[in-house]
Amino acid sequence: MKVLIVGSGGREHAIAASVAKSPQVDKIYCAPGNAGIGQLAECVPIGAMEFDRLVAFAREKEIDLTIVGMDDPLVGGLVDEMEAAGLRVFGPRKNAAILEGSKAFSKDLMKKYHIPTADYENFDDPEKALAYLEKAKMPVVLKADGLALGKGVLICQTLEEAKKGVKTIMEDKKFGEAGSRMVVEEFMTGREVSVLSFVDGKTIRIMSSAQDHKRALDGDKGLNTGGMGTFSPSPFYTPQVDAFCRKYIYQATVDAMAAEGRPFKGVIFFGLMLTENGPRVLEYNARFGDPEAQVVLPRMKNDMIDVVNACIDGTLDQTDLVFEDNAAVCVVLASKGYPVSYEKGFVIEGLEHFDGKEGYYCFHAGTKQTEEGIVTNGGRVLGVTAKGQDLKEARSNAYRATEWVSFDNKYMRRDIGKAIDEA
Numbered sequence: 001m002k003v004l005i006v007g008s009g010g011r012e013h014a015i016a017a018s019v020a021k022s023p024q025v026d027k028i029y030c031a032p033g034n035a036g037i038g039q040l041a042e043c044v045p046i047g048a049m050e051f052d053r054l055v056a057f058a059r060e061k062e063i064d065l066t067i068v069g070m071d072d073p074l075v076g077g078l079v080d081e082m083e084a085a086g087l088r089v090f091g092p093r094k095n096a097a098i099l100e101g102s103k104a105f106s107k108d109l110m111k112k113y114h115i116p117t118a119d120y121e122n123f124d125d126p127e128k129a130l131a132y133l134e135k136a137k138m139p140v141v142l143k144a145d146g147l148a149l150g151k152g153v154l155i156c157q158t159l160e161e162a163k164k165g166v167k168t169i170m171e172d173k174k175f176g177e178a179g180s181r182m183v184v185e186e187f188m189t190g191r192e193v194s195v196l197s198f199v200d201g202k203t204i205r206i207m208s209s210a211q212d213h214k215r216a217l218d219g220d221k222g223l224n225t226g227g228m229g230t231f232s233p234s235p236f237y238t239p240q241v242d243a244f245c246r247k248y249i250y251q252a253t254v255d256a257m258a259a260e261g262r263p264f265k266g267v268i269f270f271g272l273m274l275t276e277n278g279p280r281v282l283e284y285n286a287r288f289g290d291p292e293a294q295v296v297l298p299r300m301k302n303d304m305i306d307v308v309n310a311c312i313d314g315t316l317d318q319t320d321l322v323f324e325d326n327a328a329v330c331v332v333l334a335s336k337g338y339p340v341s342y343e344k345g346f347v348i349e350g351l352e353h354f355d356g357k358e359g360y361y362c363f364h365a366g367t368k369q370t371e372e373g374i375v376t377n378g379g380r381v382l383g384v385t386a387k388g389q390d391l392k393e394a395r396s397n398a399y400r401a402t403e404w405v406s407f408d409n410k411y412m413r414r415d416i417g418k419a420i421d422e423a
Helices: 010-020 051-060 071-076 078-084 094-101 103-112 126-135 159-171 176-180 239-259 293-299 304-313 391-402 418-422
Strands: 002-007 027-032 065-068 120-123 140-144 153-156 182-186 191-200 204-212 215-217 221-224 229-232 265-275 278-285 327-335 360-364 367-370 373-376 380-388
Touching: 002 010, 002 051, 010 027, 010 293, 010 304, 010 360, 010 380, 027 051, 051 078, 065 078, 065 304, 071 078, 071 094, 078 094, 094 103, 094 239, 094 265, 094 278, 103 120, 103 182, 103 239, 103 278, 120 126, 126 159, 126 182, 140 159, 153 159, 159 176, 159 182, 191 239, 191 304, 204 239, 204 293, 229 293, 229 391, 239 265, 239 278, 265 304, 293 327, 293 360, 293 380, 327 391, 360 391, 380 391, 391 418
Parallel strands: 002 027, 002 065
Antiparallel strands: 120 182, 140 153, 140 182, 191 204, 191 265, 204 229, 215 221, 229 327, 265 278, 327 380, 360 380, 367 373
16 A cells, blocks of 8 residues: 655654554655655655645555644644545544644633643733733743644743743744734643553544653753653553543543544544642643654554554554553754754764664654755754663663764753653
């Protein structure tokens, strides 16, 4: 069969690697892809938001299955467009992708269906938000309502910071139209855990847990990024936490979306906070996390195509997800200056060291193939992932592998998975 993957990051590279393992797949295309994906698939110069061109390409090449990796095309309705054209596609329709596309929607959904989350208020008027903050308990969390590349969240310790945050999000529009509405949320403390799941509209199957590191600098300092590294499984995601979430969060979310006439088919990412009062939902995403996919998918034993088809066909209840009894750690190699400003175009050396090495992966995020070789083409450049018998071994292997690769202005956090030592 022929598969088209839509996207260009490390997540899509991890998806392509999983798809390539399936004996059912003869040919993979990726739009637009990157230099690493190009080693597994034929990359085509079509942007993820060029819906008409994507539909025309899928028809022309007689694509059997399209997998949409990115949030923007999902929230924008690419799945609806492809289905209308009679094409088989994996991902939520537009009316279900709103679970990620609007934080105000998702918070209201959780309130209505009693899914545990932080207390909050939604605002579309900055003056009303400022008036609310005058009486709010600090610290608070401000969230741009729409998509903001994982960066539209501000944690404000004081009232003064919160007022500046309102200006940043709603008036200066630092995150664009995503900040036209804003959520003011209670600040929660505890361990963060990410849990990915496959959903077929009514049945949910949980993948292995993971934990992301969002801040740019060691010690969880600096600005929020798209993710500087991750590990799987999380030692803090205990059987007790799992049992609670299955009862009160996972199936409840799927049932709530169905009850709202928005049946969800695809991947739901649950961002959880393990508070002293139990697990709470921090956020939902309507697709694989990045870089969570880079540590979860390499550990999945199932044929990716079988699971995807079960989601599309509504037969996920007949599928059991199976993961390797090991661990994986991903360290993101970024361009110095990310997420603010950084240079591109530096040649990347040492990628050949990953060839044929069992348990080691180099997922490309921001790379480009040129006549000089593969060069840096983004803030997050590579995701170096390694497996191990346990998390400590995987962490050691991943950091050892980061030394195999070099490029000018290479930067990484040195404490990815350090929490493992505290578990």
